[in-house]
Amino acid sequence: MPPVTPQSVLDALSAVIDPNLGLDFVSTKTVRNLTLHEGDVAFDIELGYPAKSQIPAMRKALVAAAKSVPGVDNVSVNISSRIVAHAVQRG
Numbered sequence: 001m002p003p004v005t006p007q008s009v010l011d012a013l014s015a016v017i018d019p020n021l022g023l024d025f026v027s028t029k030t031v032r033n034l035t036l037h038e039g040d041v042a043f044d045i046e047l048g049y050p051a052k053s054q055i056p057a058m059r060k061a062l063v064a065a066a067k068s069v070p071g072v073d074n075v076s077v078n079i080s081s082r083i084v085a086h087a088v089q090r091g
Contacts, residue, residue, distance in 0.1 A: 004036050004071040009043075012065045018058075020049060025062070039073035041066050047081045055079045 014026040025031055025045060032044040045062065059077050066075040 002070070004039070004041070004069055006034050006036060008069050009034060009036070009041055009066055009072070012069045013043075013062060016058075016061045016065045018047075019054060020051065039071055040076070041069075041072050041074070042076040043078075045077060045079040047079065048083065050081050050083065051079075052081075 010026050010031065013031060014024045017024055018028060018030070021028060030045050030047060032046055034043040035041070043066075045058070051058070059079055062077050062079075063075045066072055066077075
């Protein structure tokens with residue numbers, strides 16, 4: 001079995017679509033801190049909007065995608081929201 005690589009995990013995660021943006025989590029650069037260790041994969045997802053009610057479904061889809069990579073046994077996903085305030089344009 002080939003070793004698990006960060007790229008193989010990212011390729012699998014790119015199949016999961018963010019339901020609010022309609023884009024995958026990889027192309028929107030929301031996947032952070034990807035770590036691999038002997039079949040264990042851990043990563044963070046940092047959303048730019050509040051989505052507390054959707055987090056369980058997102059987590060389930062992301063874990064399933066990561067586990068589809070041969071050699072991945074355990075997956076840990078931390079999903080959080082980081083909302084950046086934008087400056088108001090002066091009129």
